Amino acid sequence: MDEKKRGKLLALLSSFLLLSPWFLFTLLITGTILLLSGCEYRTQGYIDSVPQICGDGLCTREERTSCTVDCSNQVNSDQKPVELNWIEQKQIERREGIPTGAEDDPEKYDPVTPDPSTPTTGYGPIEQPLPEIGFLVASRYNLLSIGENMSAVMGTLTGASLREILQGGRLQTVTEAFGPKATFYEQHIRLRSGWVGFGFDEESETISSYLEYLEGDPILEYVLVMNCGILKFFEGEIIHFLGHDYVLAHVSNATMTLEGLTTGDSILLRNGHSAMVNGEEIPTNVLNVTFDYDKITVIVSAPEDIKMLPGQSLTDFLRRRVMLTNRIDLSYEGLTSGPASTIYVKRMGDDYKLFFQNNLGTNYSVPISRKNPFRSGNNEYGFIYQEGNGWNDYNIGKKDYFLINNRREDGGITTLLRLVDVEPENNLIQFQDPALETFQVYFGGTAGFQNATGDLMVYGVNHKVYVGPNKTISVDLNGDGAINRASIPIVSIGNSVVRLSETSDNITLRHVTLGRFRENSRSDLETRIVIDNGGIRVPEDSLGMDYDTKAKALVGMTDYGTLFVLQKDVEIEMQRGQELVINQPLSQRFANVILKAYE
Incomplete structure (x- = not known):
């Protein structure tokens, strides 16, 4: 080939290589247009591009355009089953290999009564105690006050809080009639009632704070709910419930049976009635069950009045069998403690004196009144707390003697x-x-x-x-x-306020906790104290008090946590004594109720 022809060939080849990207792009566009022109675009019956599941699994002519999951399965009967992932495969292997023996013999193994030495291992064949975590019954803007219902403080707990116990999951199966079925489920726990009180406990014969439930009060509510699924479809599948794995052994409109994998327990839930755990019936007033096609709700209620003293827990009063799990408990740890100011009102001979410390730390003894005849101050001098x-x-x-103040009660x-x-x-x-x-x-x-x-x-x-x-x-x-x-209040350290007034035969002290220091109320909390010839009296309609037989004193507490103690020559019916101690915390006392979880 001569040099002239070789040069033309090289020039032609170079031009082709330079133009090849444009050539390929043009070829791609042309092919796409030809492909689309050969497709038939479906417009008839188009509703939504998102697949939907038919509620009853039966496909009508109209449903086949929207319920693409179920209806396409009926039309395409040759569709391949959905492959199981590794976890689901291992669950099936565990279910097929359920151990038998000691777990099935109630004489050898009680799945609901824990060993006291290892309280977290009593509900299943768990060899080592599980780590304990706890949640204080409180929210970001609300702590549990004395007398406040717990349901107003803590909301619903989900798997975000208790990752193991309230673990959700995915259920998947293949039905003969409707083909593959899949759904997600989640669990919740709610505290339904319970409040902290203060008073006399007959069993221990002590004055104490306590967590109380009255007979029939709902304590806990368990909820398991499916998202767009029907429980009946998943018979035979493994579900996680309150910290353990169960098989949905049988589901009908009236009953549901859960067979335990990790515990060996059998739970029969009866819709609108009670439950049976390992053959033992739990009464409806203690364990009430309701379920729908996609939801299970179990309410645990108090079988009798319950008073939990500090250091006690719910499992001291309810068996694990009633609670359906050994992974949850509720304990009461008493009231919060902290610095407090103390005001004393004492009878000294025929005189009554009030002792307090002001906000600067200075201690005073105030000559309140004298008896026989009654008057403020005493026979030698007066006590003035009101302007002329x-x-x-x-x-x-x-x-x-006279009181002066810097025009303030708050910080006065x-x-x-x-x-x-x-x-x-x-x-x-x-x-x-x-x-x-x-x-x-x-x-x-x-x-x-x-x-x-x-x-x-x-x-x-x-x-x-x-x-x-x-x-x-x-x-x-x-x-x-x-x-x-103007009347001058006594403001002690910590803003404990005492307002005074008098009649011809008594003087009244109104102990006041200012509203701005109270969490759940902006109104002042007032407790009346009446001093007369008979002594120092706290009217029952102002504050109920209980008699401590050991200390021989009347004791009461406000919902702020201010403690009142009447002692010396106590008259129980009149709530009267000759000495009063008022212990006011510098900040409100709250209840320490702990929701314990073993994960």
């Missing part, structure tokens, strides 16, 4: 002062802080006239003082700039 009617109502005399500072003397000739007023020192205040003007005033500065608040005749004064006790019969 105006600047010229000189209600504080020599040697009298209460101080007890005493008028020692007034020296009109020197324009001096002498005061005493019983916990600290004696000091003087200068006043101007003439005693008995409006211009006779001085400034009593206490912790940065000015309390105007008006000097009257006979060494008497009137004081702006709350420092608001006016004297208008």
Whole structure:
């Protein structure tokens, strides 16, 4: 071949290689158009491109366009069964090899009564105790208060919380009539009732807090629900229920039988009735079962009144057989503890005194009242906690005690002062802080006239003082700039507030927990204490109290967790004694209820 022909051939080949991508792209587009032009596009009866399952498994003419899963299986009877994955294959191998022997002999093996030494291994052939995890019955914005129902605090628990016990899964089978069937299922647990109270427990003969259920109260609710599936379709398949594997041995409209793989237990669930566990019938009022074609609901209820003291658990009162699992328990660990302030009201001879510590840590002894005849203060001096009617109502005399406050209850500072003397000739007023020192205040003007005033500065608040005749004064006790019969509360450390009022024959102390410190209420919590010639009384309609036979005292607690103890010469019916102790926590006491799980 001469050089001229070889050059033309090389040029032609180079042009072909440069144009080949465009040639191939053109060829691909042309082939696609020809292919699509030969296809018939179905438009008749088109409803949704997402396959749907026929509810009853029977395909009508209309259903064949929408229920593509079931209906196509009826039309294409030669369709191959869905292949099983490795896990499903191993489940079938386990089911075919169910062990027999000790698990089937109730004399040798009790699947529901745990060995006390290993409480987590009593419901099945588990050789080692399972790790324990616990959930405090609480939510992000709500802790369990005294008297609060647990169902209002903790919502539904799912497999996200208890991965093993509430494990969901996938069921898959092949039916002769309807071909392959598959569905997903999930489990839930709800706490239905139960609340923490405080009082006397007859069995232990102690005063304590406790977790209480009344007879018939629902305790736990188990739910297993299928997503777009029918339980009947999956007879013979393995399902995970409350921490164990079971075979759905038999399903009908009225009954359902679960045969255990990991426990050897047999559970017969009867719709609208009770259950039978290993041949033992559990009464309907204790174990109530309802199920639908795609859902099982089991409610565990209290067979009698239950009081769980601190350290006790639900399995101390209910057998594992009733709870259907050994993987769940509910324990009560008592109330939260923390710093607290204490107020004492004591009878000392014929006098009643109140002892408290203010928010600055200063301790005071307040002469509340005297008996026979009854009066505030005592025979030698008065106790003033209320302002007069105006600047010229000189209600504080020599040697009298009086309360002043910095205009606040929330974070307030209460101080007890005493008028020692007034020296009109020197324009001096002498005061005493019983916990600290004696000091003087200068006043101007003439005693008995409006211009006779001085400034009593206490912790940065000015309390105007008006000097009257006979060494008497009137004081702006709350420092608001006016004297208008305002009552001054006693605010102790931790914002425990005592408001005072009186009649001719008694003085009433209203112990107040301010609403802003309470979790579930914004209103103030008030407990009344009445002091009269008979002693110190807590009215029953204000706070119920129980008699502690060992301590010989009446004891009660508010839902905030404030403890009241009446002692010395106690009268049970009247809820009266000669000494009262008020123990107020600096923050609300909550209940420690733990949902235990063994995974």
